[in-house]
Amino acid sequence: MAQLTLVIGNKNYSSWSLRPWLAMKQFGLEFHEIRIPLYGSDSSSKTRQYSPSGKVPVLLHDTLTVWDSLAICEYLAETFPTLQWWPKDKTARAFARSITAEMHSGFQNLRQNMPMNCRTKYPGKGLGSGVQQDIDRIISIWKESRQKFGNTGNFLFGDFTIADAFFAPVVLRFVAYDVQLDANSRDYVEIILALNAMQEWINAAKNETEILPQYEF
Numbered sequence: 001m002a003q004l005t006l007v008i009g010n011k012n013y014s015s016w017s018l019r020p021w022l023a024m025k026q027f028g029l030e031f032h033e034i035r036i037p038l039y040g041s042d043s044s045s046k047t048r049q050y051s052p053s054g055k056v057p058v059l060l061h062d063t064l065t066v067w068d069s070l071a072i073c074e075y076l077a078e079t080f081p082t083l084q085w086w087p088k089d090k091t092a093r094a095f096a097r098s099i100t101a102e103m104h105s106g107f108q109n110l111r112q113n114m115p116m117n118c119r120t121k122y123p124g125k126g127l128g129s130g131v132q133q134d135i136d137r138i139i140s141i142w143k144e145s146r147q148k149f150g151n152t153g154n155f156l157f158g159d160f161t162i163a164d165a166f167f168a169p170v171v172l173r174f175v176a177y178d179v180q181l182d183a184n185s186r187d188y189v190e191i192i193l194a195l196n197a198m199q200e201w202i203n204a205a206k207n208e209t210e211i212l213p214q215y216e217f
């Protein structure tokens with residue numbers, strides 16, 4: 001099997017990069033990592049060496065380039081079909097795909113007002129227009145997933161799936177901005193934070209030196 005290479009942005013800020021990175025770690029895939037700090041003078045030219053969209057993450061595998069976090073996870077699910085990337089049960093899988101797609105295409109208010117930041121805490125900040133609605137919807141997604149499908153484990157569908165990888169950046173946003181959560185969401189936040197891979201990502205983020213003022217308060 002050819003080597004897998006994942007091109008990512010800054011670990012402190014790049015929420016899209018975290019998703020496939022975490023999924024690959026959780027499913028035990030070995031991969032080479034290329035980190036391109038974003039929004040520097042040469043970031044765009046460096047990113048475009050790998051990414052047709054000029055954005056990260058990008059997966060390189062043999063002669064193939066896959067860009068976009070969801071496309072990467074779906075490609076990995078097809079390439080490593082013995083691993084359980086999505087829930088086994090069809091109903092649970094449809095639900096998992098729906099909430100993953102909802103995360104992928106939605107929650108603009110949360111994204112804009114509460115940028116991911118692993119190393120700085122901004123308690124109470126970021127509650128701009130529409131953010132509380134996004135937070136409420138995420139709390140309700142986590143509750144419904146775990147209640148309906150999660151009784152075999154701690155994650156949204158019991159075992160870790162792509163859906164958890166997609167909500168992991170939100171976990172970091174909730175921690176950074178000290179968002180008020182219900183008991184179920186607090187528990188889920190702790191479960192995700194306790195993953196070795198998450199700790200590895202956070203520690204690496206803390207060691208990064210780039211500061212992007214547009215993502216700081």
Ligand SMILES: N[C@@H](CCC(=O)N[C@@H](CS)C(=O)NCC(=O)O)C(=O)O
Nearest residue numbers: 009014015016055056057068069070
């Ligand atoms: N929908 C894409 C979004 C990727 C994206 O927006 N990546 C940001 C970093 S987190 C980026 O590369 N920004 C650099 C730029 O826009 O120049 C995905 O899921 O991968």
